[in-house]
Amino acid sequence: MTKSNDAMGYRYIKQTVLDRIQSGEWQPDTLLPSEQDLALEFSCTRTTVNRAMRELAEEGYLQRRRKAGTRVLSAPQRKANFTIPMVRDEVEASGGAYRYALVSAQTVPSPDWLVARLALRPGQAATHVRCMHYSTNTPYQYEDRWIIVESVPEVEQADFKSIGPNEWLVQTVPFTNVELTFMASRADETVAGFLDLPKDEPVFTAERITWLQGQPVTFAKMYFAAGYRMTTQF
Amino acid sequence: MTKSNDAMGYRYIKQTVLDRIQSGEWQPDTLLPSEQDLALEFSCTRTTVNRAMRELAEEGYLQRRRKAGTRVLSAPQRKANFTIPMVRDEVEASGGAYRYALVSAQTVPSPDWLVARLALRPGQAATHVRCMHYSTNTPYQYEDRWIIVESVPEVEQADFKSIGPNEWLVQTVPFTNVELTFMASRADETVAGFLDLPKDEPVFTAERITWLQGQPVTFAKMYFAAGYRMTTQF
DNA sequence: AACGTGTTCATGTCTACACAAATTGGAAAC
C-alpha cells in the first residue's frame, strides 16, 4: 500500500482501469468512481486521471457524461483502426520485391457512370490510368483509376511510367476525405488476364473515392490477386 | 488582430492548423512553428496547443519528434476508423427487419485445423455454432463459429436459439483483442444453400479471432450475401 | 575524418488550480 510512488502516469492508470474491466472487477454498465476519487486512489491530480479516462472513452471502452459519470460500455463498438496500406509498403512488408508497371494512361471525357458516381459535370475530363503492382514478379494488384483533371491539373504533366498513380497523388494532393469500399467480385477477362487467374475466379476488390474539400479527386478500383487476405488487429 | 478573444479552444487551433495544411499554406514536410510560437500566436498556453497538435498527430496528419519538431506528413498513413458493426445494427441501419436463426449448436472436441489456428491443446472442447442472419427474410449472412469452452465456460448454459452467438459473447465476455480478416472466397455447397446463391459464386468473407488476455475465445467465419459491400469513410 | 560527449531545444507529461458546461436530483411553487 504505497501511496505515491506507484510508477505512475496516465498510461499506468489507463492500463489499471483496463485490467479491472477485463478482469470483470468493473462489469459493463458499472458506474466508475469519479475522477476525484480516482485521483485520490492513484495519488495524482484529476488532470492525469482525466487524460487516462478520456482516452479510454475515445477508444470505445467507456462512456462518459457530465454529472452522470463514467460507465463501462456493455456492447463495445470497438473501432478498428486499420491503416490504409500503400501497395508498395504492403508488398515490401511481406518480403516481396515491389514492381510497378503502367498499362495505359490517357485523358478522356469522363464516362457516364463516373459522372454519375462522382457527381461530375457531363464530359468533364479525367485521366484514366490502368496499372499493375507485382510482388517479386507475381501479380499482386490490378488498379483501374480515374483522376479528375479539373481537381488536379498537375495530372496532365504527371508521368505514370515511373511512379504509380496512388503514390503520385499522395505526394501531390494534400489531405483528403476518402470513401473505401470492399467487396468480392468475379474476375472478368481483363482482370483474370492481368492477375493470372482463371476467368470468373472470386477477386477481393476495393473501391476508393477521394475528395479534396468537396471536389472529387479520384476514383480507383483495385483487384487483388488470388488468396489475398486483408487483416487488421485491434 | 485581436489578441485574446479569438473564439479559442484546442478545437479551434486544430481546425486552423488543419485548414492551413489543406489549403497548402503548410506543405507536406514543412516544419511547423514550435508549440511555444503557436501558443504565442493563439495567445494561449502551450498546454492547449499541445493538445491540439497531439490529436492531429494521432489522427495521422502530423509527425512529431522531440527536438526535431512537428512536420506535416507527406504520405499520410490515414487511419480508417471503421467500427465493426453488429449484424443486427447493420441490417436495421439499412432499413431491413433483422431476423436470426440458429442452424446448429453442439459442443465437440476441437478439429485439428482449429487447434492449430488458435494454438489450443489437442481435443480441447469447443462449441460449434452455425446460424443465419436475415434482413427482411432475405439471407444476409451465414455465420460459422467456434467458441472455446475453457475460456468461456458459460457457453454450456447459453441458449443460442433466441440470441446470436456474437451478441451473446459481447454481453458475456469483457473486452478482448480481435484479429479480423477479409477475403473473397467461393461459395461451397453449404454456403450457397444458406445464402441462396449459385455454387462457386464469389462471397465476401470475414474471419474473426478473439482473445481475452491471451486466451483464445472464439473463431468465427462469416459469409455475406451476394453484392455485399463494406464501406468506410475517413 | 571519425568518434564520443555534452549542451540545447522541442515535445511529453505532470502538478495545482480555476472556471465552464451539462445534467441530475431535489426543493419550491403551482
Added chain:
DNA sequence: GTTTCCAATTTGTGTAGACATGAACACGTT
C-alpha cells in the same frame, strides 16, 4: 401531483509553471 427552477456534482477545458525525455547539433578529442 405536477411543473419549474435551482443547486450540486461530474466531466470538459483552460492557465501557469515545472521537470523529464529524447534527439539534433556543435564541439572537442582522437
